[in-house]
Amino acid sequence: MGDAMLAVTGLVKRYGALAAVDGLSFAVRPGEVFGLLGPNGAGKTTTIRMICGELRRDGGTILLHGTAVEAGRTDRVRVGLCPQEIVVWDKLTCFEQLRFLGEMYGLPGRVATARGERLLADLGLADRARSLAGTLSGGMRRRLNIALALVHDPELVVLDEPGAGLDPQSRVRVREFIRSLAQHRTVLLTTHEMDEAARVCDQVAIIDRGRLLACASPAELTGGDDVRHLARARAATPSLEDVFLSLTGRALRQ
Amino acid sequence: MKALAVFRKTLRETGRDRWVVALTLAFAPCFVIIYFFAFSDTMPAYQLAVVNLDRGAAEADGTRLHAGDDIVASIAAAKRASGRPVVEVVAVDSAEDGRRRLRDHDVAALVVLPADLSASLLRLRVDPASSASAAVHLEGDLTNPKYIIAGTLAMAATDAYVSEATGRGGPLRVVETPLGASAERSDFDLAMAGLFVFAVVMLVYLASMTVAREVESGAMRRLRQSRMRALDYLVGVSAVLVLVAVAAVLLTFAAAWAFGFTSQGPVWAAIAVTAVTAMSVIGIGLMVGACTRTVAQAFVVANFPLGLLMFLTGLMFPLPPVHLVTIAGHGVGPFDLLPPTHAVVAINQICTMGVGLGDVWFELVALVVLTGGYFAAGAAVLHRRHLRGA
Ligand SMILES: Nc1ncnc2c1ncn2[C@@H]1O[C@H](COP(=O)(O)OP(=O)(O)OP(=O)(O)O)[C@@H](O)[C@H]1O
Numbered sequence: 001m002g003d004a005m006l007a008v009t010g011l012v013k014r015y016g017a018l019a020a021v022d023g024l025s026f027a028v029r030p031g032e033v034f035g036l037l038g039p040n041g042a043g044k045t046t047t048i049r050m051i052c053g054e055l056r057r058d059g060g061t062i063l064l065h066g067t068a069v070e071a072g073r074t075d076r077v078r079v080g081l082c083p084q085e086i087v088v089w090d091k092l093t094c095f096e097q098l099r100f101l102g103e104m105y106g107l108p109g110r111v112a113t114a115r116g117e118r119l120l121a122d123l124g125l126a127d128r129a130r131s132l133a134g135t136l137s138g139g140m141r142r143r144l145n146i147a148l149a150l151v152h153d154p155e156l157v158v159l160d161e162p163g164a165g166l167d168p169q170s171r172v173r174v175r176e177f178i179r180s181l182a183q184h185r186t187v188l189l190t191t192h193e194m195d196e197a198a199r200v201c202d203q204v205a206i207i208d209r210g211r212l213l214a215c216a217s218p219a220e221l222t223g224g225d226d227v228r229h230l231a232r233a234r235a236a237t238p239s240l241e242d243v244f245l246s247l248t249g250r251a252l253r254q
Numbered sequence: 255m256k257a258l259a260v261f262r263k264t265l266r267e268t269g270r271d272r273w274v275v276a277l278t279l280a281f282a283p284c285f286v287i288i289y290f291f292a293f294s295d296t297m298p299a300y301q302l303a304v305v306n307l308d309r310g311a312a313e314a315d316g317t318r319l320h321a322g323d324d325i326v327a328s329i330a331a332a333k334r335a336s337g338r339p340v341v342e343v344v345a346v347d348s349a350e351d352g353r354r355r356l357r358d359h360d361v362a363a364l365v366v367l368p369a370d371l372s373a374s375l376l377r378l379r380v381d382p383a384s385s386a387s388a389a390v391h392l393e394g395d396l397t398n399p400k401y402i403i404a405g406t407l408a409m410a411a412t413d414a415y416v417s418e419a420t421g422r423g424g425p426l427r428v429v430e431t432p433l434g435a436s437a438e439r440s441d442f443d444l445a446m447a448g449l450f451v452f453a454v455v456m457l458v459y460l461a462s463m464t465v466a467r468e469v470e471s472g473a474m475r476r477l478r479q480s481r482m483r484a485l486d487y488l489v490g491v492s493a494v495l496v497l498v499a500v501a502a503v504l505l506t507f508a509a510a511w512a513f514g515f516t517s518q519g520p521v522w523a524a525i526a527v528t529a530v531t532a533m534s535v536i537g538i539g540l541m542v543g544a545c546t547r548t549v550a551q552a553f554v555v556a557n558f559p560l561g562l563l564m565f566l567t568g569l570m571f572p573l574p575p576v577h578l579v580t581i582a583g584h585g586v587g588p589f590d591l592l593p594p595t596h597a598v599v600a601i602n603q604i605c606t607m608g609v610g611l612g613d614v615w616f617e618l619v620a621l622v623v624l625t626g627g628y629f630a631a632g633a634a635v636l637h638r639r640h641l642r643g644a
């Protein structure tokens with residue numbers, strides 16, 4: 001774990017009697033795209049919010065490059081968060097808000113401008129750079145949501161369901177974009193889309209009810225001993241979705 | 255630097271929120287127009303109902319004395335120092351009729367002149383030592399301040415007539431001196447001081463909603479991630495709100511001036527006081543916004559400080575002073591924590607008494623101190639609730 005970009009150990013978050021995150025441990029290596037997979041309510045967003053220093057934890061440790069993350073004291077500048085909900089400024093144009101957020105991160109105006117334009121181009125929003133965010137389609141807003149997480153060029157990019165509500169074209173574009181991010185940065189993302197996870201992630205962790213069920217590369221998960229019975233039953237290599245459902249879902253067990 | 259970025263961003267957003275800005279700006283000028291049509295040609299005048307039951311009496315030379323009629327005429331003719339009539343007399347047939355008008359607030363006071371009025375006066379004139387005395391009845395609603403004024407003025411006019419009619423001459427002569435330029439002020443002029451402050455008090459809504467919108471949309475989370483300081487945010491946002499406030503104040507003054515408002519003192523001084531008041535009101539609004547999580551919540555919560563600012567500051571109607579301590583010769587009480595209290599006093603001093611900015615230094619200092627206090631409180635709440643780690 002010494003070389004991990006992010007190391008999470010025994011993480012706990014309780015809401016009253018509910019343990020939303022229950023002793024979760026995993027590590028993300030630099031330059032990796034790490035997928036956090038789990039059904040609704042598994043604790044993905046809660047985990048991410050603790051990693052970003054937004055939420056206080058009830059137990060465990062989070063090390064970012066070997067430095068402990070405390071609520072409110074993260075080296076936030078090194079982490080870029082794309083929240084699950086779309087958070088954009090409806091009354092600002094795409095370009096204006098990227099530039100504004102860049103300035104809030106302390107970037108000089110020139111740098112913020114250049115980076116904003118780059119991100120809009122990378123995410124296929126260059127044509128709409130001068131449109132108010134409130135006038136964009138849902139998928140465009142989602143891409144702008146991702147761009148906003150990246151204006152300050154963070155080392156660790158945290159994307160909470162970046163692919164939700166995207167059409168196939170956008171999904172391919174975003175997938176390629178995430179892969180390109182991993183050339184210089186580390187990416188932690190959550191998703192329900194197993195197909196997507198299998199294509200984009202180097203490592204995936206499947207969690208449910210706040211606990212880790214499996215953590216490996218998609219290939220290891222679909223080809224491992226644990227799922228050999230699945231392969232036998234279907235007479236084919238199981239997909240990541242098969243593995244996921246076998247680990248978390250009742251449907252396959254019945 | 256970051257405050258400047260917040261300023262530019264808020265300016266854009268506010269500028270694109272045309273309806274909200276237009277309504278905020280139009281509010282007070284609309285009231286100026288309503289006030290103009292409602293009050294412009296009335297001076298502070300008092301309606302007095304008079305029931306004249308006097309039967310008259312024959313004098314020694316055979317002519318008849320109608321003291322009741324004479325008193326009514328002399329009350330009606332009495333002029334104040336400003337040259338305006340003291341009261342307007344409304345002749346009514348019976349005390350019952352007069353009371354009905356009192357209840358309806360058609361008149362401020364009711365005077366009943368007795369049947370034996372002239373007879374008593376004649377007896378006194380013939381024999382100054384006589385114990386003759388006629389009872390003049392005065393009735394009114396004691397909770398109505400206009401009653402006290404109309405009644406006093408009517409009785410003074412009656413007294414003056416009686417002294418003259420009985421040839422006794424009054425032991426006292428009251429000379430009225432209006433304070434400042436108060437004699438020249440119409441009801442419209444008087445209402446304007448409150449309206450100027452009203453124009454900026456409404457900013458409580460805009461200020462609180464600007465912050466609440468950022469919290470509700472989740473944008474405050476993004477800003478928190480950027481390690482924004484509460485002070486940078488508040489300075490940037492309030493700079494925009496101050497621009498809106500100054501525009502609102504200038505428009506309100508322009509509307510008042512267009513409809514005939516005149517100020518005895520320098521108008522720029524009144525505008526300056528209003529601008530400082532706007533800053534403190536914005537501070538309160540930002541504090542409210544920082545305390546809430548949604549725009550709807552901010553709207554509901556903002557009504558509370560708005561109510562205090564409107565009704566406990568002398569903005570809508572004068573309040574009795576509540577003083578706990580004295581600072582620099584000025585009594586200070588709980589309502590002095592509300593900025594409009596000082597603004598209304600200062601603007602009245604400037605517009606009605608014709609003083610300059612230097613003469614309202616106490617109010618200005620109070621406003622600046624309150625502004626600082628509310629901003630600091632707003633910054634503390636914003637930091638605690640939205641910018642610090644959860
Ligand atoms: N503020 C809160 N108060 C109480 N319970 C909460 C709170 N936030 C989250 N939870 C609970 O914690 C659990 C995990 O929620 P979380 O949002 O992390 O799930 P998730 O894995 O992100 O799900 P989804 O895929 O639906 O986004 C859920 O049962 C949720 O109801």
Ligand SMILES: [Mg+2]
Pocket residue numbers: 044045046084160
């Ligand atoms: Mg979630």
